[in-house]
Amino acid sequence: MRIKNFFSLLLIFYSSTGLSAEWSGQIGVEVRLFTESAAYTQQHGHNSSVYLQPEFYHQFESGNSSFTFVPYLRIDQHDNERSHADIRELTWVNVQDNLEWRVGIRKVFWGVTESQHLVDIINQTDSVDSTDGEEKLGQPMLNLSYITDIGSFDVFVLPYFRERTFAGKDGRLRTQPYVDTSTVFYESSKKEKHIDYALRWAHSIDEWDLGVSYFSGTSRDPRFIVGTDSSGASVLNPYYDVIQQAAVDLQATYGSWLWKLESIHRAGIGGASNNSYNAFAGGVEYTFYSAIGEATDIGLVFEYLRDDRGESATTPFQKDVMLGIRFNLNDEQSTDALIGVIKDLDKDAAIYSFEANRRLTNNLKLSVEARKYSNLTPADILYSYLKDDYVQIEFVYYF
């Protein structure tokens, strides 16, 4: 969406809702410092960015219906592709006895693991926003949820596809050549108007939480085709296959142990229906409660990641392990930290990460994030990130 359109939409909305509106939201200011000079000439040594995400919520008098609107705007110092606007949510929800209707633009999360989210497929990743892939673009949908004693059943109709965002040629943390999204290819002749659908069943039985899902439609993960941009430079153009995906996710919670598993079978890659693969992420999390002093918890996370396409996988995690240590201080400021590494089992490549959060006041939160890309070789998907180790400091103000 154009930024100008975004503001006029926001303005129209604000004035039409009047004073009875319930607004809240957040503003974030972020500085990224890269520890090495840039690998490519257009890139810069450090970067600043701000985002605004207001939220409007209204519950109708009956109490059965509600309306939510969450626009989003980011402005980036250097990367025009990272400066972008989105509608994260624009939803009407109606709840009847065992039925829930949700119509509009929404975000939906499926899954249990921490290192990657294989099963989570409804929303496209807003990959310029964060490097962990957890930021998502709003997805237009019609969703009916039916709750029974044997679990909840969801049907999704997804009438419009959202393209993944990619850092532009001026941005760090990008491929070389960069991804040019001005030319995009689809397997479906209907392109982004191909209607996707998804089904899901989820249930909790004592210590077990499980989900089974099916998706048919345009893949959220593109392949890439080498092309040229308007200046004749070599670029990568995204290609979106039509796929079918069956998936399970499972968590068993026994005492301080969490056992987690996500597995998918995906068909339709490369346009041929027999061109299919399986991927898996699973592991265990154990927490030592009050391990330090009276309050600090220490959690250990171990996950194994597998993609049976091996070296031709479109993700970096074809055969990897993730190890993490989580600290939760349980203090007034809700201070927490996570130190992790994802290590390739066949090669020396590893990604180290550090994340920490602390509330400074009732409305202000500080987040620190650092990432190091280690021992990458030209065969690695993330090879072009080799010089992009960074430390990021972000202040978020909540209103």
Next chain:
Amino acid sequence: MKSQDMKSQKMKLRNMKLEIIKISVLALSLSALNFNVHAETAEEKGLAIAVEADKRDTGWGDQQAQLEMTLRNRFGQESKRKNRNKTLEVKGDGDKTLIVFDTPRDIKGTAFLSFTHALKADEQWIYLPALKRVKRISSSNKSGPFLGSEFAYEDIASQEVAKYKYKYLRDEKINGRDCYVVEAYPQYKKSGYTRLINWVDKEMYQPLKTDFYDRKNTLLKTLIYTKHKQYLNKFWRAGLMEMNNHVTGKSTSLVFKEYKFKTGLKDKDFNRNALKRAR
């Protein structure tokens, strides 16, 4: 995060498992038959007080309240947090509770769902609105602080008779009110306490004060319950609970507002879908 049952008073004893009621009633009646001049032991009397308190607090169905928590450090600096609680009474088992956080603002919309059980592990989920993610979480963290406060998770969880063994100590007055003083010994795993001493008001069958003794059996915290009100002509609820930590000098007060009972909540208001919708 863990259950923040709004009628979370330490001695709010109810929903004992049916078998345990049967056994204790049988035990009491047998002993009354066999010994004409019955000398009730201190343990029997302690249990009988807990069972009576539980009985008097059965039948409220569901309740909702708003809660304001004020944390104070030893220098008197304060920070506040607000949330809204809904609880569904489950007969023969622990209650179901849904908590939605309003402040601090960074956790606004975060919601917590808990199915409590007497001796079996509780089932707990947390909803993280930024990711739209529902996470099943471990309920082993009984003794950790709830939201950085002086209340431990086990202090605010739904209280069941079977969670403790009891011993009646003596009668004593607090602020001019007659109380039973009853010692309670946690029977569930991973408690941070060796024992609690409860001062139970003889008229309301509600606690007025609780002393908490840590694993080394030293006095750790004292909880004072005040501003009781009666609802539906039957059920007493404290309007203010103040917890003082004798070791750290920190304190936390909980103010309960706008109690509502029998609001028509059902099981469907306490599942993962309801958790995602909670505002």
